[in-house]
Structure formats: C-alpha cells, structure tokens
Amino acid sequence: MKIERFEQNPIITPKDVPPSRNDFEVVGTFNAGVTRFNGKIMLLMRVAERPIEKKQDEELAPILNHQTGQIEYFKVPHNHPDLEIPDSRVFFYKKNTYLTSISHLRIATSSDGINFNVEPVPAVFPQTRYETFGLEDPRITLIENTYYITCKVVSDLGIATSLITTSDFKNFKRHGIIFCPENIDVVIFPEKINGLFYALTRPVPRSLGSLGIWIASSPDMINWGRHKCLMSPRAGMYDSARLGASCVPIKTARGWLEIYHAADENNRYCLAACLLDIEDPSKVIAYSNEPLMQPQADYEINGFFGNVIFSCGATVDDEIITIYYGAADCVIAGAKVKITDILNHLEKV
Amino acid sequence: MKIERFEQNPIITPKDVPPSRNDFEVVGTFNAGVTRFNGKIMLLMRVAERPIEKKQDEELAPILNHQTGQIEYFKVPHNHPDLEIPDSRVFFYKKNTYLTSISHLRIATSSDGINFNVEPVPAVFPQTRYETFGLEDPRITLIENTYYITCKVVSDLGIATSLITTSDFKNFKRHGIIFCPENIDVVIFPEKINGLFYALTRPVPRSLGSLGIWIASSPDMINWGRHKCLMSPRAGMYDSARLGASCVPIKTARGWLEIYHAADENNRYCLAACLLDIEDPSKVIAYSNEPLMQPQADYEINGFFGNVIFSCGATVDDEIITIYYGAADCVIAGAKVKITDILNHLEKV
Numbered sequence: 001m002k003i004e005r006f007e008q009n010p011i012i013t014p015k016d017v018p019p020s021r022n023d024f025e026v027v028g029t030f031n032a033g034v035t036r037f038n039g040k041i042m043l044l045m046r047v048a049e050r051p052i053e054k055k056q057d058e059e060l061a062p063i064l065n066h067q068t069g070q071i072e073y074f075k076v077p078h079n080h081p082d083l084e085i086p087d088s089r090v091f092f093y094k095k096n097t098y099l100t101s102i103s104h105l106r107i108a109t110s111s112d113g114i115n116f117n118v119e120p121v122p123a124v125f126p127q128t129r130y131e132t133f134g135l136e137d138p139r140i141t142l143i144e145n146t147y148y149i150t151c152k153v154v155s156d157l158g159i160a161t162s163l164i165t166t167s168d169f170k171n172f173k174r175h176g177i178i179f180c181p182e183n184i185d186v187v188i189f190p191e192k193i194n195g196l197f198y199a200l201t202r203p204v205p206r207s208l209g210s211l212g213i214w215i216a217s218s219p220d221m222i223n224w225g226r227h228k229c230l231m232s233p234r235a236g237m238y239d240s241a242r243l244g245a246s247c248v249p250i251k252t253a254r255g256w257l258e259i260y261h262a263a264d265e266n267n268r269y270c271l272a273a274c275l276l277d278i279e280d281p282s283k284v285i286a287y288s289n290e291p292l293m294q295p296q297a298d299y300e301i302n303g304f305f306g307n308v309i310f311s312c313g314a315t316v317d318d319e320i321i322t323i324y325y326g327a328a329d330c331v332i333a334g335a336k337v338k339i340t341d342i343l344n345h346l347e348k349v
Numbered sequence: 350m351k352i353e354r355f356e357q358n359p360i361i362t363p364k365d366v367p368p369s370r371n372d373f374e375v376v377g378t379f380n381a382g383v384t385r386f387n388g389k390i391m392l393l394m395r396v397a398e399r400p401i402e403k404k405q406d407e408e409l410a411p412i413l414n415h416q417t418g419q420i421e422y423f424k425v426p427h428n429h430p431d432l433e434i435p436d437s438r439v440f441f442y443k444k445n446t447y448l449t450s451i452s453h454l455r456i457a458t459s460s461d462g463i464n465f466n467v468e469p470v471p472a473v474f475p476q477t478r479y480e481t482f483g484l485e486d487p488r489i490t491l492i493e494n495t496y497y498i499t500c501k502v503v504s505d506l507g508i509a510t511s512l513i514t515t516s517d518f519k520n521f522k523r524h525g526i527i528f529c530p531e532n533i534d535v536v537i538f539p540e541k542i543n544g545l546f547y548a549l550t551r552p553v554p555r556s557l558g559s560l561g562i563w564i565a566s567s568p569d570m571i572n573w574g575r576h577k578c579l580m581s582p583r584a585g586m587y588d589s590a591r592l593g594a595s596c597v598p599i600k601t602a603r604g605w606l607e608i609y610h611a612a613d614e615n616n617r618y619c620l621a622a623c624l625l626d627i628e629d630p631s632k633v634i635a636y637s638n639e640p641l642m643q644p645q646a647d648y649e650i651n652g653f654f655g656n657v658i659f660s661c662g663a664t665v666d667d668e669i670i671t672i673y674y675g676a677a678d679c680v681i682a683g684a685k686v687k688i689t690d691i692l693n694h695l696e697k698v
Contacts, residue, residue, distance in 0.1 A: 097557050129578075133557075157578045158558025180563055180576035182554035183529070205531035206555045208446050208482075209507025214529055223572035227529035229478075229506045 001345045003293050003337045008114050010299045010331035017047055018120050020104060024049040024062075027101050028304045029118075030326025032108070033138035034247075034313025035147060037169055041315055043108045043116065043324060044123065044138045044149065044169075045332065048101035048304070059083060059091045061098035064132040074098060089305055089329070099154065102126060103134035107169060113315065113322055114334065124164060124172050130155050131162075138164075139312050141188040141248050148221060150186040150199070153177065159204070161186040163221060175222055182206075185213075185244030188221070189256070189281065197221055198281050200230070200245035200258065211242035213260060215282045228282045231274065233262075238291050239272065240264045246271065246311040250321065251278070254343060255285050259292065259323060261310050269308040270294040271323070273342050286346035293323075293335065303328020350694045352642050352686050357463050359648045359680035366396055367469050369453060370420075373398040376450050377653045378467075379675025381457070382487035383596075383662025384496060386518055390664055392457040392465065392673060393472065393487045393498065393518075394681065397450035397653070408432060408440045410447035413481040423447060438654055438678070448503065451475060452483035456518060462664065462671055463683065473513065473521050479504050480511075487513075488661050490537040490597050497570060499535040499548070502526065508553070510535040512570060524571055531555075534562075534593030537570070538605070538630065546570055547630050549579070549594035549607065560591035562609060564631045577631045580623065582611075587640050588621065589613045595620065595660040599670065600627070603692060604634050608641065608672060610659050618657040619643040620672070622691050635695035642672075642684065652677020 014026040027050055032043035051073060054060045061074040076083045076093050084092040091098050105124040108116040126134055133154035141148045149164040149172075158181025166172045179186055182204035189198040196217040203214055212232035216224040233240050239262030249256040256276040263269045270291035277283035295307045311325040319339050327333045363375040376399055381392035400422060403409040410423040425432045425442050433441040440447050454473040457465040475483055482503035490497045498513040498521075507530025515521045528535055531553035538547040545566040552563055561581035565573040582589050588611030598605040605625040612618045619640035626632035644656045660674040668688050676682045 154557065156557065157561075157581070158552065158554040159556055160576065176574065177576040178574050179529075180532070180550065180565065181552045181558050182531075182556060201529065203507065203530045204555045205507040206553045207508055207531060208503065208505065209530045212506075216529065218572055218574075220568070220572075223567055223569075223574035225525065225527050225567075225572035227509065227526040232506070 001292060001337070002341055003335050005297060006114055006334040009297065009333040010327060011114055011334055012043075012045065012108060012116055012118065012332040014330065017045075017106065017118050019049050020122050020125065023052055025052050028326075028330045029106070030329055030332055031137045031310055031312045032324055032326070032332055033140035033149060034315060034324050035140040035142055036315065037109070037147075040109045040111055041113045042169065043313075043332065044140060045106045045108055046103045046136050046138065046326070047106045047122070048103045048134075050101045059085065059093075059098070059100065061091070061100060062102040063098075064102065064126045066127065066129045066132055069127070071102060087305060096156065099133050101134075103136045105135055105138055105151070123169065124151070128153070128174065130157060130160060130177060132156065137184070137312055139187045139248060141190055143190060148188050150178070150188060152184050158182055159184060161201070178222060178224055179216075185246070187245040187248055189249050190251070193281060194279065199224065200249075201227070202242075202244040211244075213243050213245055230276075230282065230284055231287065237289075238262055238264055238268075238270050238294070241267070243272075247314045247323065249276065249281070250314075250316055250339070252339060252343065256281050257339065257342065259311060259314060259321070262291065267305075267307065268295060269310050271309055271311055271325070273346060275343070275346055284349050286348045288345065289347045290345070292337070292342065292345065295328075297327070297333070299331055299333060300327040303330030305329035350641060350686070351690055352684050354646060355463055355683040358646065358682040359676060360463055360683055361392070361394065361457060361465055361467065361681040363679065366394075366455065366467050368398050369471050369474065372401055374401050377679045378455070379678055379681055380486045380659055380661045381673055381675070381681055382489035382498060383664060383673050384489040384491055385664065386458070386496075389458045389460055390462045391518065392681065393489060394455045394457055395452045395485050395487065395675070396455045396471070397452045397483075399450045408434065408442075408447070408449065410440070410449060411451040412447075413451065413475045415476065415478045415481055418476070420451060436654060445505065448482050450483070452485045454484055454487055454500070472518065473500075477502075477523065479506060479509060479526060481505065486533070486661055488536045488597060490539055492539060497537050499527070499537060501533050507531055508533060510550070527571060527573055528565075534595070534610075536594040536597055538598050539600070542630060543628065548573065549598075550576070551591075551593040560593075562592050562594055579625075579631065579633055580636065586638075587611055587613055587617075587619050587643070590616070592621075596663045596672065598625065598630070599663075599665055599688070601688060601692065605630050606688065606691065608660060608663060608670070611640065616654075616656065617644060618659050620658055620660055620674070622695060624692070624695055633698050635697045637694065638696045639694070641686070641691065641694065644677075646676070646682075648680055648682060649676040652679030654678035
C-alpha cells in the first residue's frame with residue numbers, strides 16, 4: 001500500500017490558529033471535516049482551546065454556561081484525593097468526567113489543498129445545553145447544494161451527535177441531536193440509496209457490546225432508524241479496541257469505499273478501509289486485515305495525545321484520494337493514496 | 350399517597366408459566382407490557398428461563414444460535430479465575446458479559462384484571478442476531494387498532510430497543526432496531542402530538558452522562574430524532590442511580606402523567622411519577638420528590654433479584670390506575686392508585 005504523506009506535513013498547527021479569546025491558547029487543531037466550496041478545498045477544523053491561566057498544580061476544565069454564553073472554569077488542585085487523571089484530554093473528579101479543553105469548529109480554505117488560510121474567528125462555537133463541553137470531529141456531506149455537518153456534541157448530559165446544515169459556511173442551522181448518547185463518528189452517505197439517506201454511526205454502549213461501526217437509515221436526515229451492526233473490533237488485531245467511520249463514503253464501481261479509523265488497546269489509532277454493497281450498504285463486502293496507514297511520523301507519534309491518525313474527511317480527484325487527518329490530537333496533516341491501491345489491499349469478508 | 354396492592358399478590362409466579370421446553374425451568378415472569386384486547390386485560394410478560402441441567406458448580410448462559418434457531422449453552426466452572434459473578438442475573442467471563450437466563454414474551458389474559466390465564470407457549474421468542482440473549486421488558490401502546498410494542502433486545506452486540514407491531518396478538522411483525530445500543534425503557538406516547546409520535550427513552554452512555562430519561566420524536570415510528578434530556582438522577586435521593594419510563598403516558602387535564610421507575614446506588618427500584626406538558630412533552634412540569642411506591646412486601650423484597658418494583662404498564666379506569674409490576678425480577682403483582690392522589694403528590698419543577 002503506497003500512501004504518500006505531504007512533504008509539508010503538518011500543514012496546520014495550533015500556532016497557525018488564533019484563539020477565540022486573548023486569554024485562551026489553542027492546544028490542538030485537528031479532526032477536520034473536508035469539502036469543496038467556491039472552488040476551494042475547505043476544512044472545518046476542530047480547534048481545542050484552554051485558558052492560558054491554567055496553573056501547573058491544578059486541573060482546569062473550561063465549560064460553557066449555556067444560559068450566559070460565557071465559558072467558566074472548573075478547577076481541582078492536583079493534590080485533591082478525588083482527582084484522577086487518566087490522560088491529557090480528561091480528568092475525573094468524584095464521579096464526574098471533565099475535559100481539559102473545549103473545542104469549536106473553525107474554517108480553513110486552500111486553493112492547492114496544502115497551504116491553508118485559517119479564518120480568524122470560530123465558524124461554529126458551543127452554544128446549547130448539549131454543547132457545554134464542546135463541539136468535536138465534524139464530517140461534511142454535500143447533497144444538492146446543502147452541506148450536512150454531523151458533529152459530536154459533548155456535555156455533562158453525554159456525548160451525542162447533532163446535525164448542522166449550511167449552504168454558505170456563514171449561516172449554520174442546528175437541527176438538534178440525531179443520535180442520542182453515546183454515539184459518535186457519524187458520517188452521512190453522499191446520496192440517497194433506494195430512497196433513503198444512510199449514516200455510519202459508532203454507538204458506545206456501557207453494559208454489553210463492543211465499539212464497532214453501525215449503520216442507520218433516514219427518510220429526512222432528522223429521524224433515524226433501522227440500526228444494524230456492520231463491523232466489530234477483532235481481538236489481537238490493530239482494531240481490537242474500537243472502530244469508527246472517518247470519511248464520507250466514496251462511490252466506486254465495486255461498492256462504497258469507506259475509510260475508517262481503528263484503535264487497539266493501547267489507543268493507537270490507524271486508518272483502515274472497507275467496501276460496502278452499493279445497493280445495500282449494511283452489507284460489508286471487503287475490509288482491511290492490515291491498517292491502511294499507521295502512526296509513524298514524528299507529528300503522528302508525539303502531540304497532545306500521541307500515536308493517533310484520525311481522519312474526518314478526504315477529497316477525491318479521479319483516482320486519487322487526499323486524506324486529511326488529525327495527528328496526535330494536535331495538528332492537521334495530509335496524505336495521498338490511489339483508490340485502486342486501497343481496493344487491491346482489501347480482503348473479502 | 351394511598352397505593353392499594355392487590356390482596357392476591359403476587360398474581361402470576363414462575364410456577365404458573367409452563368417453560369418453552371421440557372428441559373427448561375422458568376425463573377421469572379415479570380415486567381409485563383399491559384393493554385386491553387378483545388374485552389380482556391392482556392399482559393405481555395417477560396418470561397426468563399434457564400436449562401434445568403445447570404449445575405451448582407458452574408455458571409451457564411443460554412444463548413440463541415440465530416442461524417439454527419436453537420438455544421446453546423455457554424458454561425464456565427465456578428473455579429475459573431476469569432469468572433466474575435456480580436449478581437444472580439449476569440456473569441462476566443474474560444471481557445464479556447453473559448446472562449444467566451434467556452427471556453421471551455408470553456401472553457396472559459384476564460377478565461377481572463386479577464386472575465390471569467397464561468398461554469402455554471411463547472408469543473414472541475428470540476429469533477434475530479440482535480436477540481440472542483433474549484427479549485425483555487415490553488411496553489404496549491395502542492394507536493388506531495395497531496399495538497406498538499417496544500422491546501429490549503439483548504445480544505453480544507449490545508442492548509437496544511426494537512419495535513414490534515401486531516393487531517391480533519397472534520401475528521407479530523418486527524420492524525428492526527429503533528434505538529441503537531445502549532438504550533432501554535422505551536415507551537411510546539398513545540397519540541401524536543402536533544403531528545409527531547413521541548417516545549421516552551433511557552440512553553445508557555459509557556463515558557459521560559448519567560442514566561436519565563430522554564425524549565425523542567418520530568414521523569413514522571421507525572425513524573426517531575430530536576433527542577432531548579428530560580430528567581436525570583439526583584444525588585442522595587431514591588433516584589440517585591437511574592430513572593426510566595415505565596408505563597404508557599396517561600393524558601390528564603394537567604399534562605401527560607408518566608409513571609416511571611427509579612433506583613438508587615443499592616439497586617433498590619421504586620416507582621415515581623412526573624407530569625409533562627401536554628403540547629410539548631419535552632417540558633417537565635412536576636415530579637416525585639418521594640417515591641410513589643417502594644419495595645416493602647415480601648415478594649418485592651425477596652426474589653430472583655430483590656428490592657425491585659419495576660412496571661412496564663398499567664390500565665386506566667376513569668380515575669383509577671391499576672399498575673402491573675414485576676416484583677423482585679420474579680413475579681407479577683398489581684396495585685391501584687387514584688390519578689388525583691398521584692397528581693397531588695407531585696411537586697412542581
């Protein structure tokens with residue numbers, strides 16, 4: 001499998017992104033939804049920020065007060081007996097989980113797909129009761145002049161997926177939660193199939209079941225049903241812990257080509273691919289027994305949360321897919337791969 | 350609050366229910382959906398069974414092989430180091446969860462609401478890939494001659510809610526999963542509100558969020574969206590651990606009256622009630638600061654899993670609600686309460 005990383009990688013880093021407030025710092029710009037708009041390549045990036053005032057001897061969670069629209073700080077000193085810090089992204093205090101940063105969505109555009117202009121202000125900022133811990137990991141699907149953005153919304157009420165639409169990337173309309181907690185990595189197919197919209201989802205159950213990719217259908221994008229399990233983690237393999245859809249499925253002569261992410265028990269996130277039946281995408285035809293792409297560059301191994309390649313989108317030009325991906329939950333990078341190379345790499349189910 | 354338990358309680362016990370196979374024993378008949386059909390009161394009971402051959406020194410999980418339609422046994426000896434037994438209902442082996450019984454749905458009918466005739470064979474038996482660990486806790490909503498049954502489906506793929514419809518309680522049609530893992534305690538409202546169907550749901554998230562009651566709406570019963578959180582557990586109270594809808598909401602002059610269940614950290618399950626806005630049921634008007642009903646009778650305290658009152662349905666006659674409930678995950682009991690008494694017991698939000 002020949003994957004060509006951009007020589008210029010990483011192409012966008014936190015220092016390229018002005019914070020939303022002077023007293024904030026950007027700790028990560030990653031996991032960007034990708035589309036084409038007005039002749040340019042557009043990234044809708046997840047930008048994670050935290051207050052500069054955070055001290056070395058405390059944990060701090062920036063949380064939206066959705067009634068005032070202000071971000072408030074929840075702080076716990078490091079020597080508190082009820083504090084637990086599993087990794088750089090979260091901390092646990094008493095029975096509750098907090099995030100160390102709050103994410104919004106920010107636009108970056110490019111004519112060549114490599115050099116991007118980052119907009120100075122957020123495109124979509126946390127606002128509702130369900131977004132008090134942030135907006136994360138958008139995917140963009142263009143259908144008939146409307147851009148459908150699925151977005152992970154995080155709050156103390158849970159992690160769910162909301163739908164946002166836009167036609168101009170200036171005015172964004174929220175349509176509420178389309179997949180209730182806990183469900184993430186939702187990617188909508190780029191056209192109706194036999195009269196229905198389809199989405200890949202990643203339920204996160206508590207009691208029974210593993211972290212696999214599911215599929216659902218909808219007559220109207222707002223209401224979803226007919227949930228089915230597509231693929232589950234495989235013990236002892238690169239995808240032993242979890243899988244989730246990454247890019248908008250690409251229509252090929254052999255089926256829907258989906259580039260997804262997969263992680264093992266060590267939280268090492270790779271990219272993989274599968275092929276779904278063109279008429280019934282709940283049927284998996286083929287998939288990756290080896291990762292398509294795994295962390296190896298320095299910017300993929302070291303960062304806010306290392307050993308992560310996580311894509312939320314790609315562009316397609318004839319036979320070439322350009323995958324944009326968050327590396328180490330910190331920066332954005334790109335890589336090119338031929339569709340035929342991916343198809344040849346897949347193994348029949 | 351005056352709750353009158355039936356003098357005849359418990360009204361249905363495992364010995365009243367013939368097993369589905371000669372080599373099975375019924376360990377529980379409980380959590381019954383309730384409706385009226387052909388002039389009688391009908392319970393659609395959850396019947397939990399296990400093989401008689403289970404030995405004292407092993408754990409045994411009966412599991413449907415959905416390809417053959419046969420139930421197979423997964424056994425682990427008690428001295429196995431990877432076995433963990435948290436309670437009588439489940440065991441953990443390696444990283445997986447197993448149930449010690451498998452449930453199907455069984456009809457019982459009555460003219461007086463107290464003396465029931467139990468059908469000799471199952472009405473709905475586990476059949477699909479998503480039902481290999483059983484079918485549980487049905488709720489029945491009658492709308493225009495169709496009975497809509499929401500049902501917890503359990504398998505190694507997760508715990509989800511499926512929709513089944515019937516008009517005669519002989520032919521049942523499965524409509525697939527309407528709420529993907531993990532989501533239980535789904536109850537559909539008995540009429541459309543402003544053109545949409547509504548359901549109460551109980552998402553079970555893993556990472557963030559508590560076990561509260563949510564609401565969703567649907568144009569067609571199959572596809573659901575606009576998920577919102579209604580009520581969450583309250584620390585230090587009888588509902589500190591989890592809440593879930595129990596009965597089909599009852600339309601009153603003051604709003605939709607919902608009888609729900611609530612448990613604390615000790616898994617003590619009580620019944621409570623809330624009142625939802627008649628035009629917008631995502632608005633909670635009032636609810637119970639004290640339980641409506643809590644385990645106190647012997648059959649509620651001792652059983653397959655004790656200290657549980659768990660209802661899946663009720664009948665309404667003018668001003669009287671007759672609540673049918675599973676007691677101690679083992680038997681079915683009944684109790685009567687006046688609607689006005691419940692309304693007077695509720696406190697404004």
